[in-house]
Amino acid sequence: DQAPVVAVDGPSGSGKGTVSRALATRLGWHFLDSGALYRLVAHAALDRGVALDDEAGLADLARHLEVRFDTDSDRIWLGDEEVSLAIRSEAAGDAASRVAALPGVREALLQLQRDFRAAPGLVADGRDMGSVVFPAAEVKIFLTASAGERARRRYNQLKEKGIEADIAELVAAIEARDKRDMERPVAPLKPAEDAVELDTSGLDIEGSIAAALGIVRGRL
Numbered sequence: 001d002q003a004p005v006v007a008v009d010g011p012s013g014s015g016k017g018t019v020s021r022a023l024a025t026r027l028g029w030h031f032l033d034s035g036a037l038y039r040l041v042a043h044a045a046l047d048r049g050v051a052l053d054d055e056a057g058l059a060d061l062a063r064h065l066e067v068r069f070d071t072d073s074d075r076i077w078l079g080d081e082e083v084s085l086a087i088r089s090e091a092a093g094d095a096a097s098r099v100a101a102l103p104g105v106r107e108a109l110l111q112l113q114r115d116f117r118a119a120p121g122l123v124a125d126g127r128d129m130g131s132v133v134f135p136a137a138e139v140k141i142f143l144t145a146s147a148g149e150r151a152r153r154r155y156n157q158l159k160e161k162g163i164e165a166d167i168a169e170l171v172a173a174i175e176a177r178d179k180r181d182m183e184r185p186v187a188p189l190k191p192a193e194d195a196v197e198l199d200t201s202g203l204d205i206e207g208s209i210a211a212a213l214g215i216v217r218g219r220l
Protein backbone atom coordinates (compact mmCIF):
# COMPACT_ATOMS: atom_id res chain seq x y z
CA ASP A 1 0.00 0.00 0.00
CA GLN A 2 3.02 2.28 0.43
CA ALA A 3 4.87 3.93 -2.45
CA PRO A 4 7.97 2.04 -3.63
CA VAL A 5 11.46 3.18 -2.64
CA VAL A 6 14.79 2.97 -4.45
CA ALA A 7 17.59 3.38 -1.88
CA VAL A 8 20.92 4.62 -3.21
CA ASP A 9 23.78 4.53 -0.69
CA GLY A 10 27.53 4.87 -0.90
CA PRO A 11 30.48 7.13 -0.15
CA SER A 12 30.81 10.65 -1.54
CA GLY A 13 32.45 10.77 -4.93
CA SER A 14 30.87 7.49 -6.00
CA GLY A 15 28.50 9.38 -8.30
CA LYS A 16 25.63 8.77 -5.87
CA GLY A 17 24.16 12.28 -5.96
CA THR A 18 24.17 12.57 -9.74
CA VAL A 19 22.94 9.04 -10.34
CA SER A 20 20.13 9.13 -7.77
CA ARG A 21 18.85 12.52 -9.00
CA ALA A 22 18.86 11.22 -12.58
CA LEU A 23 17.00 8.08 -11.48
CA ALA A 24 14.29 10.20 -9.81
CA THR A 25 13.94 12.37 -12.91
CA ARG A 26 13.73 9.46 -15.33
CA LEU A 27 11.29 7.50 -13.17
CA GLY A 28 9.25 10.65 -12.44
CA TRP A 29 9.59 9.93 -8.70
CA HIS A 30 10.21 12.06 -5.62
CA PHE A 31 13.77 12.57 -4.40
CA LEU A 32 15.30 12.67 -0.92
CA ASP A 33 18.80 14.11 -0.44
CA SER A 34 19.32 12.90 3.13
CA GLY A 35 22.83 14.35 3.33
CA ALA A 36 21.26 17.80 2.93
CA LEU A 37 19.28 17.21 6.15
CA TYR A 38 22.47 16.60 8.15
CA ARG A 39 23.98 19.67 6.49
CA LEU A 40 20.87 21.69 7.46
CA VAL A 41 21.10 20.63 11.10
CA ALA A 42 24.77 21.65 11.16
CA HIS A 43 23.96 24.97 9.47
CA ALA A 44 21.13 25.72 11.92
CA ALA A 45 23.42 24.84 14.83
CA LEU A 46 26.20 27.20 13.68
CA ASP A 47 23.56 29.86 13.08
CA ARG A 48 21.98 29.59 16.52
CA GLY A 49 25.10 28.91 18.51
CA VAL A 50 24.27 25.30 19.37
CA ALA A 51 27.53 23.42 19.97
CA LEU A 52 28.29 20.58 17.53
CA ASP A 53 28.57 18.12 20.42
CA ASP A 54 25.36 19.19 22.20
CA GLU A 55 23.40 16.07 21.27
CA ALA A 56 20.14 17.07 22.96
CA GLY A 57 20.25 20.59 21.52
CA LEU A 58 21.04 19.31 18.03
CA ALA A 59 18.32 16.65 18.19
CA ASP A 60 15.88 19.38 19.16
CA LEU A 61 16.95 21.45 16.13
CA ALA A 62 16.59 18.36 13.92
CA ARG A 63 13.07 17.67 15.18
CA HIS A 64 11.95 21.22 14.40
CA LEU A 65 13.71 21.83 11.07
CA GLU A 66 11.56 24.12 8.92
CA VAL A 67 12.93 22.85 5.66
CA ARG A 68 11.57 23.36 2.17
CA PHE A 69 13.01 21.65 -0.91
CA ASP A 70 12.43 22.59 -4.53
CA THR A 71 13.76 19.55 -6.33
CA ASP A 72 13.30 21.00 -9.81
CA SER A 73 15.58 23.97 -9.18
CA ASP A 74 17.63 22.13 -6.53
CA ARG A 75 17.08 24.95 -4.01
CA ILE A 76 16.65 24.57 -0.25
CA TRP A 77 15.24 26.91 2.38
CA LEU A 78 15.54 26.82 6.16
CA GLY A 79 12.65 28.94 7.40
CA ASP A 80 12.83 32.08 5.22
CA GLU A 81 16.53 31.74 4.47
CA GLU A 82 17.73 30.17 1.23
CA VAL A 83 20.66 27.94 2.18
CA SER A 84 21.25 26.10 -1.12
CA LEU A 85 24.83 27.30 -1.46
CA ALA A 86 25.72 27.71 2.22
CA ILE A 87 25.13 24.04 3.03
CA ARG A 88 27.40 22.86 0.18
CA SER A 89 30.60 24.32 1.62
CA GLU A 90 33.39 22.06 2.87
CA ALA A 91 32.82 23.48 6.37
CA ALA A 92 29.12 22.55 6.28
CA GLY A 93 30.00 19.06 5.05
CA ASP A 94 32.51 18.64 7.81
CA ALA A 95 30.08 19.86 10.46
CA ALA A 96 27.39 17.61 8.95
CA SER A 97 29.53 14.52 9.38
CA ARG A 98 30.09 15.46 13.04
CA VAL A 99 26.38 15.88 13.85
CA ALA A 100 25.59 12.75 11.79
CA ALA A 101 27.66 10.69 14.22
CA LEU A 102 25.22 11.45 17.08
CA PRO A 103 22.46 8.83 17.53
CA GLY A 104 20.01 11.42 18.90
CA VAL A 105 20.29 13.47 15.71
CA ARG A 106 19.85 10.43 13.46
CA GLU A 107 16.79 9.34 15.46
CA ALA A 108 15.30 12.85 15.26
CA LEU A 109 15.60 12.86 11.45
CA LEU A 110 14.08 9.40 10.90
CA GLN A 111 10.43 10.36 10.55
CA LEU A 112 11.18 13.44 8.46
CA GLN A 113 13.05 11.22 5.98
CA ARG A 114 10.28 8.61 5.90
CA ASP A 115 7.72 11.34 5.19
CA PHE A 116 9.33 11.84 1.77
CA ARG A 117 7.90 8.50 0.68
CA ALA A 118 4.93 9.30 -1.56
CA ALA A 119 3.32 8.01 -4.75
CA PRO A 120 4.40 7.23 -7.38
CA GLY A 121 7.70 6.45 -5.62
CA LEU A 122 10.83 7.79 -3.91
CA VAL A 123 14.52 7.69 -4.76
CA ALA A 124 16.45 8.20 -1.51
CA ASP A 125 20.13 9.18 -1.54
CA GLY A 126 22.37 8.71 1.51
CA ARG A 127 24.51 6.41 3.60
CA ASP A 128 21.87 4.37 5.45
CA MET A 129 18.78 4.55 3.21
CA GLY A 130 18.68 0.80 2.58
CA SER A 131 20.00 -0.29 5.96
CA VAL A 132 18.13 1.95 8.45
CA VAL A 133 15.66 4.46 7.02
CA PHE A 134 13.95 2.28 4.39
CA PRO A 135 14.95 -1.30 5.27
CA ALA A 136 12.08 -2.67 3.15
CA ALA A 137 13.02 -0.63 0.06
CA GLU A 138 12.10 -2.41 -3.19
CA VAL A 139 15.51 -1.70 -4.69
CA LYS A 140 18.80 -1.06 -2.87
CA ILE A 141 21.86 0.09 -4.75
CA PHE A 142 25.26 0.59 -3.16
CA LEU A 143 27.43 2.77 -5.38
CA THR A 144 31.19 2.64 -5.05
CA ALA A 145 34.27 3.78 -6.93
CA SER A 146 37.93 3.33 -6.10
CA ALA A 147 39.53 6.02 -3.92
CA GLY A 148 41.79 6.90 -6.87
CA GLU A 149 38.83 7.41 -9.21
CA ARG A 150 36.90 9.47 -6.64
CA ALA A 151 39.98 11.63 -6.02
CA ARG A 152 40.31 12.18 -9.78
CA ARG A 153 36.65 13.30 -10.00
CA ARG A 154 37.11 15.64 -7.06
CA TYR A 155 40.31 16.99 -8.63
CA ASN A 156 38.46 17.78 -11.86
CA GLN A 157 35.62 19.50 -9.96
CA LEU A 158 38.13 21.67 -8.10
CA LYS A 159 40.05 22.46 -11.28
CA GLU A 160 36.83 23.63 -12.95
CA LYS A 161 36.43 26.08 -10.07
CA GLY A 162 40.03 27.23 -10.55
CA ILE A 163 41.22 25.61 -7.30
CA GLU A 164 44.59 23.84 -7.29
CA ALA A 165 44.73 20.45 -5.62
CA ASP A 166 47.06 17.52 -5.11
CA ILE A 167 45.79 14.07 -6.16
CA ALA A 168 47.79 12.18 -3.54
CA GLU A 169 46.41 14.44 -0.80
CA LEU A 170 42.86 13.97 -2.10
CA VAL A 171 43.27 10.17 -2.10
CA ALA A 172 44.51 10.28 1.50
CA ALA A 173 41.61 12.53 2.60
CA ILE A 174 39.06 10.27 0.89
CA GLU A 175 40.52 7.14 2.46
CA ALA A 176 40.47 8.79 5.90
CA ARG A 177 36.82 9.87 5.50
CA ASP A 178 35.81 6.37 4.30
CA LYS A 179 37.45 4.83 7.33
CA ARG A 180 35.65 7.24 9.69
CA ASP A 181 32.27 6.66 8.01
CA MET A 182 32.64 2.88 7.93
CA GLU A 183 33.88 2.52 11.48
CA ARG A 184 31.42 4.80 13.28
CA PRO A 185 29.24 2.89 15.76
CA VAL A 186 25.87 4.27 14.58
CA ALA A 187 24.65 3.66 11.03
CA PRO A 188 28.12 2.95 9.63
CA LEU A 189 28.54 3.21 5.89
CA LYS A 190 28.15 -0.33 4.57
CA PRO A 191 25.96 -2.04 1.98
CA ALA A 192 22.63 -3.44 3.20
CA GLU A 193 22.63 -7.24 2.97
CA ASP A 194 20.27 -7.23 0.00
CA ALA A 195 21.88 -4.28 -1.82
CA VAL A 196 23.22 -4.55 -5.36
CA GLU A 197 26.74 -3.14 -5.51
CA LEU A 198 27.59 -1.01 -8.51
CA ASP A 199 31.22 0.04 -9.02
CA THR A 200 31.32 3.15 -11.21
CA SER A 201 35.13 3.32 -11.44
CA GLY A 202 35.23 2.54 -15.17
CA LEU A 203 31.98 4.34 -16.02
CA ASP A 204 31.20 7.91 -17.00
CA ILE A 205 28.04 9.66 -15.73
CA GLU A 206 25.77 8.37 -18.51
CA GLY A 207 27.15 4.86 -18.11
CA SER A 208 26.59 4.97 -14.32
CA ILE A 209 22.99 6.18 -14.76
CA ALA A 210 22.28 3.51 -17.38
CA ALA A 211 23.67 0.77 -15.13
CA ALA A 212 21.61 2.00 -12.14
CA LEU A 213 18.46 2.22 -14.27
CA GLY A 214 19.09 -1.34 -15.42
CA ILE A 215 19.24 -2.52 -11.78
CA VAL A 216 16.03 -0.64 -10.93
CA ARG A 217 14.10 -1.90 -13.96
CA GLY A 218 15.22 -5.44 -13.25
CA ARG A 219 13.84 -5.32 -9.72
CA LEU A 220 10.63 -3.31 -9.83
Ligand code: C5P
Nearest residue numbers: 012034035036038096097100126127128
Ligand atom coordinates in the same frame (compact mmCIF):
# COMPACT_ATOMS: atom_id res chain seq x y z
O1 C5P B 1 26.03 13.24 1.19
P1 C5P B 1 26.55 14.46 1.87
O2 C5P B 1 28.00 14.73 1.61
O3 C5P B 1 25.71 15.67 1.60
O4 C5P B 1 26.41 14.16 3.44
C1 C5P B 1 26.99 14.99 4.40
C2 C5P B 1 27.34 14.15 5.63
O5 C5P B 1 26.15 13.67 6.25
C3 C5P B 1 28.14 12.90 5.29
O6 C5P B 1 29.54 13.14 5.40
C4 C5P B 1 27.70 11.86 6.32
O7 C5P B 1 28.55 11.89 7.45
C5 C5P B 1 26.33 12.35 6.73
N1 C5P B 1 25.23 11.51 6.22
C6 C5P B 1 24.83 10.45 6.98
N2 C5P B 1 23.74 9.71 6.61
C7 C5P B 1 23.08 9.99 5.47
C8 C5P B 1 23.49 11.07 4.66
C9 C5P B 1 24.59 11.81 5.06
O8 C5P B 1 25.44 10.15 8.01
N3 C5P B 1 22.00 9.26 5.14
